[in-house]
Amino acid sequence: MNEPDGPAPAVLRLMLVDDHPVVRRGLRAVFDDQPDVRVVAEAADGAEAIxxxxxxxxDVILMDLQMSGMDGVATTRALQDLPGSPPVLVLTTYDADVDILAALDAGAKGYLLKDARSEVIIAAARRAADGKxxxxxxxxARVQRHRENTTALSPRQIEICRALAEGLTNKQIAQRLFISEATVKTHLVHIFDKLGVDNRTSAIAEADRRRLLSRR
Incomplete structure (x- = not known):
């Protein structure tokens, strides 16, 4: 993602990306009351947003994390390859460390929960527009603590564990995450090593024990 050269504009132009129309309408209603904020576009998933x-x-994209189409992490990652793409501020109901890390590692400039006050969202959007x-x-603090734990699974590895728990094959995981099967196999080797297991079933069980499979 290319960071802007100057400060955030006086009128902040937002795109809302969320697969729930009710959520988009609610956010638009909030921002419509703000003289210095304008919702200029909406999309139901990442592919439509692009x-x-x-x-x-x-100026800033407010991105849901989990969507029925192309999700927030995959979209944020894809935007990094587009010249001049606006910064992404994730706006979601999920507050697990692994979800936050996945979004930030994909290139998001911020992460907020949907129950945040409107002034907090606007302030965060302006920071993101400034490249902050x-x-x-x-x-x-939570992100810092998590990253200091070198034995923890990476966000990508946790994504793969969740896919394993759904019963997906290596090929299906590769297709979902837009990576090669060889990369999936490499991740599995590291996952097994970090979890202290030697097969997929044991990996799922250990990941579940560590509460890595649930987004709540």
Whole structure:
């Protein structure tokens, strides 16, 4: 993602990416009351968002994490390859450390929960538009603690564990995560090593014991 050269614009132009129309309407209603914020585009998933970006100028994307189509992490990662793409501020109901790390590692500039006050969301969006990281002190501390634990699974490895728990094959995992089967196999070797197991079934059981499979 290319960071902006100057400060956030006086009028902040937002794109809302969420697969729930009710959520998008609610957010739009909140921002419509703000004279210095304008919702200029909406999308129901990442693929649609990337298409819409070709037709409108956006300062910040408010991105849901879990969507029925292309999800927030995959979309954020894909945006890194697009020149001049706007920064992403994740707005979600999920507050697990692994989800936060996955979003940040994909290139998101911030992470907020959907129950955040409107002024907090706007302030975070402006920080993101300025190229600054928008995380609450609590979330920033949690991320730092998690990253200091070198034995922890990476966000990508946790994604693969969750896919294993769904019964997906290596090929299906590769297709979901837009990586090669060889990369999936490499991840599995590291996952087994970190979890202290030697097969997929044991990996799922150990990941579940560590509460890595649930997003709640």
């Amino acid at each position: 298409t819409v970006l070709n037709t409108v100028t956006v 990281l928008a995380l609450s002190p609590d979330l920033a």
